[in-house]
Amino acid sequence: MISKAIGRRDLTLSGILSNTLLAISALFFIFPFYWIITGAFKVQTVAVAYPPQWIPLEPTFQNFIDLFKNPVMRWTFNSFFVAAGEMVGVCIVASMAGYVLAKKSFPGRQAIFILFVSAMALPKQVILVPLFTMLADFGWINSYQGLILPAIGWPFGVFLMKQFAQTIPSELMEAAKIDGCTEIRMFYKIILPLLKPAIGALAIFTFVGGWNDYFSQLIITRSTSMMTLPLGVATLQGEYTTPYGVLMAGAAIASLPMIAIFILFQKAFTQGITMGAVKG
Numbered sequence: 623m624i625s626k627a628i629g630r631r632d633l634t635l636s637g638i639l640s641n642t643l644l645a646i647s648a649l650f651f652i653f654p655f656y657w658i659i660t661g662a663f664k665v666q667t668v669a670v671a672y673p674p675q676w677i678p679l680e681p682t683f684q685n686f687i688d689l690f691k692n693p694v695m696r697w698t699f700n701s702f703f704v705a706a707g708e709m710v711g712v713c714i715v716a717s718m719a720g721y722v723l724a725k726k727s728f729p730g731r732q733a734i735f736i737l738f739v740s741a742m743a744l745p746k747q748v749i750l751v752p753l754f755t756m757l758a759d760f761g762w763i764n765s766y767q768g769l770i771l772p773a774i775g776w777p778f779g780v781f782l783m784k785q786f787a788q789t790i791p792s793e794l795m796e797a798a799k800i801d802g803c804t805e806i807r808m809f810y811k812i813i814l815p816l817l818k819p820a821i822g823a824l825a826i827f828t829f830v831g832g833w834n835d836y837f838s839q840l841i842i843t844r845s846t847s848m849m850t851l852p853l854g855v856a857t858l859q860g861e862y863t864t865p866y867g868v869l870m871a872g873a874a875i876a877s878l879p880m881i882a883i884f885i886l887f888q889k890a891f892t893q894g895i896t897m898g899a900v901k902g
Contacts, residue, residue, distance in 0.1 A: 663867075688871075719780045723787075754841060833879070
């Protein structure tokens with residue numbers, strides 16, 4: 623009895639300590655968002671004041687008024703269009719490629735998969751020059767094609783779908799073939815519905831990545847009308863002065879869709895993280 627009581631006491635202390643550390647970590651990561659939200663309602667003098675004013679005593683909406691004097695709605699549309707286009711394209715291509723690499727036998731299959739995994743280690747900056755040259759040759763600079771199409775062959779998407787497709791029983795495909803099902807019909811009627819959990823997770827990852835892809839969008843876009851929301855907000859910084867309140871307002875608007883998506887689909891985020899660990 624005494625040992626059981628001690629065990630319960632240790633478990634309780636461990637739980638309290640873990641919850642305390644989690645709470646501190648949560649506050650640490652939430653603080654930047656809190657600073658952005660409060661900064662969006664501060665005037666310039668208060669935003670740069672030291673010591674800082676943690677809670678705006680005289681909140682103002684002037685920063686949002688100044689922000690919407692710019693084509694913010696156009697920038698927001700561009701961000702949604704580019705992120706949604708990347709999401710749809712990646713899910714279609716990755717689901718097909720992942721299924722083929724997982725369930726079809728052909729020469730060089732393993733080498734192709736190794737190539738995809740190796741490409742995941744390459745940062746985008748490494749392929750920037752040849753990518754920009756190729757887009758320029760196609761005439762896709764400052765266009766939606768140039769912003770969307772290069773992201774469709776995302777190696778992580780193929781890797782994720784391949785790992786999940788390996789868990790699908792091969793007997794299902796064999797039974798479909800016996801019943802006279804064609805390859806295309808089998809993929810759309812049998813394989814694709816079974817891949818829905820992985821596709822959902824990949825869709826969220828892709829949308830978030832496309833929304834936050836500041837670097838590639840900065841290189842490819844040229845005109846103000848083609849800018850995405852992160853790019854447009856960054857241009858509000860002046861040469862001699864920085865309107866911190868306006869920038870905070872833009873950052874708050876740009877972050878809200880991502881926060882909403884994460885809250886609504888956090889289960890899919892967790893599934894996407896664990897799917898990559900599935901062994902074939």
